[in-house]
Amino acid sequence: EAQVTQNPRYLITVTGKKLTVTCSQNMNHEYMSWYRQDPGLGLRQIYYSMNVEVTDKGDVPEGYKVSRKEKRNFPLILESPSPNQTSLYFCASSERGTPYDEQYFGPGTRLTVT
Amino acid sequence: RKEVEQDPGPFNVPEGATVAFNCTYSNSASQSFFWYRQDCRKEPKLLMSVYSSGNEDGRFTAQLNRASQYISLLIRDSKLSDSATYLCVVIPGNDMRFGAGTRLTVKP
Numbered sequence: 502e503a504q505v506t507q508n509p510r511y512l513i514t515v516t517g518k519k520l521t522v523t524c525s526q527n528m529n530h531e532y533m534s535w536y537r538q539d540p541g542l543g544l545r546q547i548y549y550s551m552n553v554e555v556t557d558k559g560d561v562p563e564g565y566k567v568s569r570k571e572k573r574n575f576p577l578i579l580e581s582p583s584p585n586q587t588s589l590y591f592c593a594s595s596e597r598g599t600p601y602d603e604q605y606f607g608p609g610t611r612l613t614v615t
Numbered sequence: 616r617k618e619v620e621q622d623p624g625p626f627n628v629p630e631g632a633t634v635a636f637n638c639t640y641s642n643s644a645s646q647s648f649f650w651y652r653q654d655c656r657k658e659p660k661l662l663m664s665v666y667s668s669g670n671e672d673g674r675f676t677a678q679l680n681r682a683s684q685y686i687s688l689l690i691r692d693s694k695l696s697d698s699a700t701y702l703c704v705v706i707p708g709n710d711m712r713f714g715a716g717t718r719l720t721v722k723p
Binding site for chain 1: 710
């Protein structure tokens with residue numbers, strides 16, 4: 502089944518404890534991206550990648566890191582999480598190395614930082 | 616001013632009604648536009664692309680007005696299953712900009 506998977510789906514952590522949210526797609530898609538969704542603000546793009554080893558900042562990259570060593574994986578790293586990073590996070594992918602195609606979203610990761 | 620703005624609603628309409636949403640964008644260089652649908656606490660899913668000449672998909676019609684920098688979504692003959700949040704998406708370059716969404720509730 503073609504899909505985007507994220508792990509974990511739910512995470513409660515404490516300020517400053519490094520964490521990684523994994524994202525994997527099995528569709529051989531080139532474009533991958535991370536979003537956070539907050540009430541009243543909608544989805545905001547954190548980072549995106551147009552292909553392996555190519556990553557760029559989105560709208561709200563501060564406090565996050567990403568890597569794209571393999572085509573299928575695009576992990577999101579929070580080196581020192583803070584409470585203002587409590588949010589619902591979505592990973593997405595699309596076929597070509599541009600955002601102009603349909604975006605396929607993962608199921609979301611709900612992160613709480615205390 | 617937000618780069619992409621939508622009326623948050625909620626829009627509460629009876630079954631069978633016609634409802635329209637607008638979305639304005641500030642970057643005149645934006646090239647591509649989409650409407651996504653998001654059910655409560657679920658991932659967004661593509662509803663339809665928006666083409667310059669306007670396009671229709673069943674009960675849904677999307678239109679683009681570049682001069683006034685807005686896109687619209689018209690839903691005819693609303694169904695209970697249309698209840699969701701509708702997200703406007705604008706692509707100014709290689710990144711994506713989402714509106715905060717418009718909440719629609721269709722009631723029996």
